[in-house]
Every structure is written in structure tokens, then in C-alpha cells.
Amino acid sequence: xxxxxxxxxxxxxxxxxxxxxxxxxxxxxxxxxxxxxxxxxxxxxxxxxxxxxxxxxxxxxxxxxxxxxxxxxxxxxxxxxxxxxxxxxxxxxxxxxxxxxxxxxxxxxxxxxxxxxxxxxxxxxxxxxxxxxxxxxxxxxxxxxxxxxxxxxxxxxxxxxxxxxxxxxxxxxxxxxxxxxxxxxxxxxxxxxxxxxxxxxxxxxxxxxxxxxxxxxxxxxxxxxxxxxxxxxxxxxxxxxxxxxxxxxxxxxxxxxxxxxxxxxxxxxxxxxxxxxx
Amino acid sequence: xxxxxxxxxxxxxxxxxxxxxxxxxxxxxxxxxxxxxxxxxxxxxxxxxxxxxxxxxxxxxxxxxxxxxxxxxxxxxxxxxxxxxxxxxxxxxxxxxxxxxxxxxxxxxxxxxxxxxxxxxxxxxxxxxxxxxxxxxxxxxxxxxxxxxxxxxxxxxxxxxxxxxxxxxxxxxxxxxxxxxxxxxxxxxxxxxxxxxxxxxxxxxxxxxxxxxxxxxxxxxxxxxxxxxxxxxxxxxxxxxxxxxxxxxxxxxxxxxxxxxxxxxxxxxxxxxxxxxxxxxxxxxxxxxxxxxxxxxxxxxxxxxxxxxxxxxxxxxxxxxxxxxxxxxxxxxxxxxxxxxxxxxxxxxxxxxxxxxxx
Numbered sequence: 001x002x003x004x005x006x007x008x009x010x011x012x013x014x015x016x017x018x019x020x021x022x023x024x025x026x027x028x029x030x031x032x033x034x035x036x037x038x039x040x041x042x043x044x045x046x047x048x049x050x051x052x053x054x055x056x057x058x059x060x061x062x063x064x065x066x067x068x069x070x071x072x073x074x075x076x077x078x079x080x081x082x083x084x085x086x087x088x089x090x091x092x093x094x095x096x097x098x099x100x101x102x103x104x105x106x107x108x109x110x111x112x113x114x115x116x117x118x119x120x121x122x123x124x125x126x127x128x129x130x131x132x133x134x135x136x137x138x139x140x141x142x143x144x145x146x147x148x149x150x151x152x153x154x155x156x157x158x159x160x161x162x163x164x165x166x167x168x169x170x171x172x173x174x175x176x177x178x179x180x181x182x183x184x185x186x187x188x189x190x191x192x193x194x195x196x197x198x199x200x201x202x203x204x205x206x207x208x209x210x211x212x213x214x215x216x217x218x219x220x221x222x223x224x225x226x227x228x229x230x231x232x233x234x235x236x237x238x239x240x241x242x243x244x245x246x247x248x249x250x251x252x253x254x255x256x257x258x259x260x261x262x263x264x265x266x267x268x269x270x271x272x273x274x275x276x277x278x
Numbered sequence: 279x280x281x282x283x284x285x286x287x288x289x290x291x292x293x294x295x296x297x298x299x300x301x302x303x304x305x306x307x308x309x310x311x312x313x314x315x316x317x318x319x320x321x322x323x324x325x326x327x328x329x330x331x332x333x334x335x336x337x338x339x340x341x342x343x344x345x346x347x348x349x350x351x352x353x354x355x356x357x358x359x360x361x362x363x364x365x366x367x368x369x370x371x372x373x374x375x376x377x378x379x380x381x382x383x384x385x386x387x388x389x390x391x392x393x394x395x396x397x398x399x400x401x402x403x404x405x406x407x408x409x410x411x412x413x414x415x416x417x418x419x420x421x422x423x424x425x426x427x428x429x430x431x432x433x434x435x436x437x438x439x440x441x442x443x444x445x446x447x448x449x450x451x452x453x454x455x456x457x458x459x460x461x462x463x464x465x466x467x468x469x470x471x472x473x474x475x476x477x478x479x480x481x482x483x484x485x486x487x488x489x490x491x492x493x494x495x496x497x498x499x500x501x502x503x504x505x506x507x508x509x510x511x512x513x514x515x516x517x518x519x520x521x522x523x524x525x526x527x528x529x530x531x532x533x534x535x536x537x538x539x540x541x542x543x544x545x546x547x548x549x550x551x552x553x554x555x556x557x558x559x560x561x562x563x564x565x566x567x568x569x570x571x572x573x574x575x576x577x578x579x580x581x582x583x584x585x586x587x588x589x590x591x592x593x594x595x596x597x598x599x600x601x602x603x604x605x606x607x608x609x610x611x612x613x614x615x616x617x618x619x620x621x622x623x624x625x626x627x628x629x630x631x632x633x634x635x636x637x
Binding site: 169175176182189 | 328329330349350351353354355356357359361363364365366367376377380381424425428434
């Protein structure tokens, strides 16, 4: 026997969510879509703009490299965390989750203060004979941007992957060792296939975040590095504002993110159903 | 191929628990069971042999070779875990073939050998299933097949039956013994179930607080336990503190026993040990001499404190002045007095904390 709420009550509970979804998602996306589609030339102008293509390329590279790097680092951290005592693990998790609460701008300024041209680390390294121009320039390059991104991508990876690692039966690794597999081989053959869905989900989520991130990039590299969010920014802020083309670029950006998230969801769901079955 | 522990000691980092100065040997084809309470160090013994931990002192020797410093994967030992630790993402034949895969055996050959091994444990028809589709007993069979398929130098079983139902446990016990005998492999069985150990082991080692307190055949352990702890741990026992008298009698809190006191002098403190099935209802026989012994039996009378019906037998605690006597009998009559034949009594070293009926 289950106690069920009435239809009316359910509708009342759902109302705030529906209003938020409508006002802050459907309406803006609708507006952007109308803006892009009513001006027939918007997509044509976008496609013929080499800056857009460079931005797309930069976004795809950044959206792949930064999450991959974060995935490797986050996976290693999660492995270590999993072996800590519960109290130490909780403390470490709080510390690790902290960057998620920072705005992208703050992260960017933090990096500039640390490894910018007059940054603390840059000046220290200069004492050791490293050229401050080279060291200080790194953070303003696409790689530097990727590193700054990973600052708040790694915690996301850890939070997604840690439960999967925690649920994994470590006896299987020991069993694989006793059956003749080395430590690395045991992990690749036995552990990775079982936690793969969470790794893919973590990659997709962080990739979507990296593709859409804007504040950190703007603060760090201005519009020097070509990525779609900055192309979009330049189209609505600089002289020669082209709102229809900006709307078209937004749609491309949304499409990329939706694609990546759907992929993650699909793999994650497949993993969970095969686990339920298996 | 023999498996050997030579004066092995190990303590867990930051703890005082571990095992101390253990020497053991398991011969080819022999099944040695290690029993002990939780925390007695029996699982540590297995981990040391498997290479999951390294000894602080002493050597682990397999087939004459010191393997103390070798990693688990280099030791060629098949291990069956308590929870079986099958790989859930691999089919049964892939699970069984995994040790062959890491050794570079070609796919067609390892498939053939895995299926053959599954056949030996009666699981051939399920070769293409995933582990989650199996019952506990079936997973156990597959784990056993996986541990044996690469012809290891020894088989290590870590509480292999503790996750199974009682009826299945007996069936799997026979199955393990059959497969172990067929492969003629030195086997170490870690268990807390003394009945399991008694029924299938060639030799049993009893552990307590990280130390080995007795090793022997199941019969030796049951009939002639080294001390009150072993007597209480292996099977049911009556244990009473006693003092040897000059006339070949032993005084205890429930009265005097007539028994063989050879090797003890008058005034020695001892523990009197009697198995419940050796305590006879007095109605079953007459007073006086026993058939087997030349000493009179000791007689006690009292009231029934507990009478447990176990099917073939009854286990009765008889309250007598000064304590309890536990007996097991197939007789259905009421019991108010019992006799203890002299040859049923063994004198063990005195042990103050072990007295009464066990377990």
C-alpha cells in the first residue's frame, strides 16, 4: 500500500520548477533561436567567418584536453581518497569541493597572482634562473587556460568517480593479482571496465563545463585565445555587434554541450543497467 | 610441491595484532585447515602465503624456494575468496580463463581449457553466463575452477563456505574435497567452522591470539586436545578445574573423578576434560566396572537444566551440586544420573578461565 499525493498537490509542487524552466531556459533559448533563424544570413555569416571556425577548433581542443587531464588527475586523487580513513576522507573532500564554490573570475585572478608575469611562483622561479616572460606567459596560453580550467574540473571528476571506486570490490584486484596479473594489469583488466561508466560521465560533464566556461577565459586570456564563448562575447560587445550571428554561435555552443551531456547520460545509463543486470 | 612457513612473524602496522613465530608445512595433496576465533590470525596466515602481506621475520617457502619477497602474481597460488571475487563484467569462461590470459595463452586454447575446468566443477553449461546470474554455490564452483585452471603450486581457501546456506555448505564441502583430491594439490583452508575443518582436513592447526596452539589430525585434535582452549574450541566439551589426589582420583568442583593420573603427582592442578557423548546416562548401564577400563566409573546425579532435542541425539545439561555436566545421548528416557567412564576422561593443563561446558 502506498500513500499517494493528489494530482492537484503534485501539480502545485511542480509549478515553481516549471516556471523556472520556462522563464530561464525555454524563453531565452527560444529567443536566441528566433534571433538566429529570422535573420536568414546569420548562419551564413557565421560559417564564412574564419574566427568562428578557429573558435570552434579551440573549443573542441580545450573541451577535450582539459577534461582528459582533469580525469587522470581526479581519478588518481579519488583512488587515494578511497583508501583514507573516513574522517580524513571527509575533510579532504570538503577541501577538494571548495574550488567549486569559487567564481571563474576569482580562479583566474588567483592564477594570475600565483603564476602571472609578476606572480609569486614566477618570481620565485626567476630567482632560480627561469625566464619570467616564459613562465609568466604560460598561464595566458591555451594550455595555461586548460590548467586553470582543471582547477575546478578536477573536483567534479573526484565527486563523480569516488562513489564508483568506493563501491568497487577491492578483493577483485587482489584476486586478479593472485591469478597472475601485475598491479597495473589488474587495474586495467578488472577495475577500469567496471568504473568506466562513471569515468565517461565525469569526462562528459567536465567537457561540457569546459566548453561553456567563459569568465576564467575572459579574465585570463581576453580574446587572445580563440574559443567559442569568447567569439560570442566579441560579437555582442565589440564594435560591429552582430546579434543574429551571436545567436547562431550560441546555438552551436548549446548543441555541443547537449551532445556531450547526452553521450555521458547514454553511457552512464548503459553502465547502470548492465550493472543491474550483471 | 610443499608449502612451508618457517618461524614467520607479522604484525599489522600500528597494531599489536598479527601472528607470531608460526612454523607449518603442507605437503603435496594434503589439506590443512586453520581454525580459530575471529582475530586469531588465521586469515593473516593465508595472506602471508598468498603474498598480500610480507612477513616481518621468517620465511615462506614454496617447493623449496623462498618466496617471502615475491609479489602475489609471481607465486602461482590459486586463491578462493570468501565472497568469491568473480569479475562481474566477464563471462564465466572468461573469469576462469583470466589466469591463462595474463600468461599469454592464445584465446582458443584458453577457452578450451576454461570450459574443461568448468566441466570439472559441473558448470560447463553456464560458461557464457555472467557471474551475477549464479547462486552462491555456483559462484563458489567457478571461483574454484578459476583458482585451479592454471595448475597452481597450492590452493588457498579463505572461508570459502561461510556465505552459503547450511545444506549447500555440506554439499560444497564434499565438492571442494573431491576437486582438491583430483588435482592432488597442497591446500590451505582457513575457516572458523570447526565442523567443516574436522570433516575435510587431513590436518588442522588451531590458532589463538596469533599463535599456533595445536596441530594434528582431526582425530588427534578431537580426542587428545593439547589444552582446555582447543578442547573448548573443537567440538563440545565438559571442562572442570581439578586437583590430583594421591589415590588416583581427581577432585573437582562437582565431585571426585576416577581416572588415569599417570604423569601427574599428588596435588597437581589440572583441567578435567570429557566429551559430552562419553558421558553416559546411568540408566543405560549398571553400576561398577566399565567394559573397557579397569577403574570404576564416576557417578553423578542431578536435575536437568537444559534438554535440547537435535534429532538423532539430545544434548542435555545436568545440574549437579557444584556445576553442570553436559551429555549427548540418543536415548529418549529421562536422565537424572550419569556416569563418566575412566577412559573418557583426559587431564589437561590447569586453566583457570576455562571451566564449565563448551561451547
